[in-house]
Amino acid sequence: MAAGSPRSVTMSDVARRAGVSRTAVSFVLNDRPGAAIPDETRRRILAAIDELGYRPNAGARALAAQRSEWYGLITEIVTAPFAVDVIKGAQDRAWLDRKFLLIAASEGDRAQEAAALDKLLEQRVEGLLYATTWHRAVTLPKAAREVPTVLVNCYDAEGELPSVVPDEVGGGHRAARRLVEAGHERIGFINLDPDIPAALGRREGYERALREAGLPLDPSLVVSGHATADGGYTAACELLDRADRPTALFCGNDRMAMGAYDAIKERGLRIPDDVAVVGYDNQELIAAYLRPKLTTLALPFEAMGAKGVDMLAALAAGQSLDTPRVMVDCPLLERSSV
Missing domain, CATH: 3.40.50.2300 (Response regulator)
Structure with missing residues (x-):
């Protein structure tokens, strides 16, 4: 028979072209162990499959094999x-x-x-x-x-x-510890909406790093930026306008860090000389293209x-x-x- 579309060719068509039984074709297709198919017969079957463009029915095979x-x-x-x-x-x-x-x-x-x-x-x-x-x-x-x-x-x-x-806790801890290791003692945290797992975990990690460094926990240094660039800008303004402003900001995501950059630069402050910033998420279009480029935690x-x-x-x-x-x-x- 002339070859039709691959979907129209059946196992029986392959068997007829190769001059073998349909069972022999099935054994070759499924590489069934113990099937005594002579090499020459196997070659004929494989040649017929190639000539006819046969494709096994995946649904039927899945049904049979579970x-x-x-x-x-x-x-x-x-x-x-x-x-x-x-x-x-x-x-x-x-x-x-x-x-x-x-x-x-x-x-x-x-x-x-x-x-x-x-x-x-x-x-x-x-x-x-x-x-x-x-x-x-x-x-x-x-x-x-x-x-x-x-x-x-x-x-x-x-x-x-x-x-x-x-590991939200581990990430928050690593971010705050990096700022502590850079010599910062007043570290502001611009968090996500406060009740979601990421916000809870990252704050726990932030507080753990401060405790380990012997630094006081100041709840007024933790402000929600609601995960947006505008929210990050507003929160950073609030923190930076304090008389005892923080020298570093840990931002719960990179979008809020982008907003914080604007607030810092508007006040004539330099990153990282006057205010260091760490973000979270590693959103490539933000973190790698801010100036200076943003140090951040990558969501894995x-x-x-x-x-x-x-x-x-x-x-x-x-x-x-x-x-x-x-x-x-x-x-x-x-x-x-x-």
Whole structure:
């Protein structure tokens, strides 16, 4: 027969072209151990597959084998600055096991999220990753429990699903300690909205570093910048207009650090000579292009994506996890603002 489109060619067509049984074709395609297929017959089958452009039916193979060689990734951050890092980390780790990712965008919409989950389960994915833009508690549909599921940059509000999150306390400690080591004793902290996990953790780390250095904790040096550049500017103005102004600012994200830069320069102060600044997140379009370049903590999205798949692979293999919530280190990226 003449070769049609790859989708129209069946295993029976391959068997007829090679002059063998359909079972023999199946044994070769699945590399079935113990199948006594002569080398010459195997070559004929492979040649027929190539000539006809045959592609195995992935859905049928997954149904028969109960495995699809796919992991599903549901995320609201496909268009966010860090999305590529999560996806790269996850896919690079998955490829070590010759697995691939099926990615579904939820954009934070609960109905779209549920539909994405159903579609991924229909594809018989071997496990699910669920990734969020910012660190917080989430509640997933019950269907997520049908396969191994790991949360990335978030955690299960019900405490049932394992997760991988950034070490917020460790990051806050590292940021404040860097300023202490630079000789600063009055360090202002421009925090995120105060009740979210990142704000709580980073403040805990900041206070721990001050205590370890024997420095007093002054609550009036902690101001919320609400995660925006304008908020960072307003908070920095408040701190810098004090008679006992701080000589360093730890900003809870890089956008607020960008606003703080404006407040510092408006007052004729120099960075880092008069006021040192440390940011958080390592948003490349901000941190590397401010002048001077911003010293900041990197949110480990690539590492979290990789660790999430690592945990998922263990669960899919029937293994237990040492800990249900893994924290990944936030490294300090030294530039020129301290």
